Amino acid sequence: MKIYPAIDLKDGQVVRLRQGQLEKATVYATDPTEVAAAFEAKGAEHLHVVDLNGAFVGKPVNDRAIERIAQNVGLQIQVGGGVRTLERIEQLLGIGVSRVILGTVAVKNPQLVAEAVQRYGDRIVVGIDAQNGMVAVEGWAEKTSLKAEELGQAMREIGVSEVIFTDIARDGMLSGANIESTVRMAEKTGLNVIASGGISSLEDLSRLKFEAARGISIAGAIIGKALYEGNLTLEQALAVVGRKKDVD
Numbered sequence: 001m002k003i004y005p006a007i008d009l010k011d012g013q014v015v016r017l018r019q020g021q022l023e024k025a026t027v028y029a030t031d032p033t034e035v036a037a038a039f040e041a042k043g044a045e046h047l048h049v050v051d052l053n054g055a056f057v058g059k060p061v062n063d064r065a066i067e068r069i070a071q072n073v074g075l076q077i078q079v080g081g082g083v084r085t086l087e088r089i090e091q092l093l094g095i096g097v098s099r100v101i102l103g104t105v106a107v108k109n110p111q112l113v114a115e116a117v118q119r120y121g122d123r124i125v126v127g128i129d130a131q132n133g134m135v136a137v138e139g140w141a142e143k144t145s146l147k148a149e150e151l152g153q154a155m156r157e158i159g160v161s162e163v164i165f166t167d168i169a170r171d172g173m174l175s176g177a178n179i180e181s182t183v184r185m186a187e188k189t190g191l192n193v194i195a196s197g198g199i200s201s202l203e204d205l206s207r208l209k210f211e212a213a214r215g216i217s218i219a220g221a222i223i224g225k226a227l228y229e230g231n232l233t234l235e236q237a238l239a240v241v242g243r244k245k246d247v248d
Contacts, residue, residue, distance in 0.1 A: 002220035004048035009062040018172040020140035042234040047075040054082025055139040070096025103127040104137040114158040152189035162192040170198025192219035
């Protein structure tokens with residue numbers, strides 16, 4: 001099980017939102033590269049980056065920040081937010097990103113996801129964001145009538161192997177992860193699932209690790225606000241899931 005510390009970018013700064021609302025952004029740092037380097041120094045091997053401007057307007061404005069992170073740290077970086085075309089995927093992979101997250105396009109243009117998977121394989125991961133079990137898109141601003149598990153099943157059928165499942169109601173609220181829905185997504189779809197949204201304690205991670213140990217395909221956890229607010233440390237998180245490595 002992998003730990004993905006999260007960097008959400010808005011206008012080049014590191015922020016966290018509450019329930020995906022752009023107007024409720026808290027700025028935590030002005031230099032994303034410094035934040036990423038600090039995560040790496042504490043033992044991280046992976047990084048989750050979201051271009052919030054891209055997610056809300058569909059146009060990237062944080063590429064310089066993303067490229068600087070990729071050039072200055074040795075982390076495996078996955079990036080999402082407003083990725084709508086194969087050209088954009090190619091662009092991100094070209095600046096040093098390891099994996100690209102497709103969200104809205106998985107609902108609105110699944111054929112593009114199929115083409116992306118055919119071309120890039122497991123460098124493509126799909127983000128499934130849900131509120132009360134129903135998928136939301138366009139930076140969570142648009143609710144759909146599609147059940148999260150149904151989207152997961154459809155993605156598996158076109159070759160996707162891993163998804164990030166986010167419970168919007170819990171994101172940035174430090175209210176605890178929705179373990180039950182995350183497990184259900186894994187069980188009903190057969191996909192590898194990265195848990196996201198509301199992870200606030202080592203107990204959340206222990207529960208996810210327990211589910212993974214009993215054969216549920218929980219592939220990792222994304223931790224954002226809990227790290228920035230000091231609810232837990234990255235070293236503690238890595239130790240819980242057994243990925244702690246020696247840090248100079």
